[in-house]
Amino acid sequence: MSPAVAESGSGSSPAERSPLARACPSTLSALAERMLPDLPGYINRVRIRAGIATSYILLAAKPEFEPLALSNPADLPPEVQSADVKQFFFTTLMRRYDSGRVSNLQEYHWLFLARQHQDWQFVTMYSTIGVYPAAIDRPPLPPRNSSDGSAAQAIKTWLRDCQTGNLQPPQKPTNKLKIKRNRTI
Numbered sequence: 001m002s003p004a005v006a007e008s009g010s011g012s013s014p015a016e017r018s019p020l021a022r023a024c025p026s027t028l029s030a031l032a033e034r035m036l037p038d039l040p041g042y043i044n045r046v047r048i049r050a051g052i053a054t055s056y057i058l059l060a061a062k063p064e065f066e067p068l069a070l071s072n073p074a075d076l077p078p079e080v081q082s083a084d085v086k087q088f089f090f091t092t093l094m095r096r097y098d099s100g101r102v103s104n105l106q107e108y109h110w111l112f113l114a115r116q117h118q119d120w121q122f123v124t125m126y127s128t129i130g131v132y133p134a135a136i137d138r139p140p141l142p143p144r145n146s147s148d149g150s151a152a153q154a155i156k157t158w159l160r161d162c163q164t165g166n167l168q169p170p171q172k173p174t175n176k177l178k179i180k181r182n183r184t185i
Helices: 003-008 028-035 039-049 150-164
Strands: 055-060 085-098 101-116 119-131
Touching: 028 085, 028 101, 028 150, 039 055, 039 085, 039 150, 101 150, 119 150
Parallel strands: none
Antiparallel strands: 055 085, 085 101, 101 119
């Protein structure tokens, strides 16, 4: 039994037992900054379990929080129109191994989360993919609902681990690779 559990007794909630659970950020910006360094490992584990071993996520770039200027916000799905739903954008760099060739792709993600009862809940996510480095003559594919994709599954797992105090302490980033951002979702 961990010292945190032994000190607090067996009748307390997971959040009370684990000091890491109390560290699950309450603001969207802090949550994103904490989640994104962990996300490549979470996505790769989801993909490996699903038998997708031909591509790996190398890194997730820093988030962007400025919402898109939409001509008609009513075009958004109803689940994201609530004032409680928050959004941010991030990109991931993927390396794909296909028939002896290695290629790098960039995935663009538009994530929607809601804070309920002090926990963050996944609402939905849209993603698109393009070449890396980005090229004007090869724009990203149109966005698609990726709420059931490997990145979304990884985010849901990370949120669960965050809420239950099962996250590893944050690692200092060692990769200095910059990802060119494309906000065309």
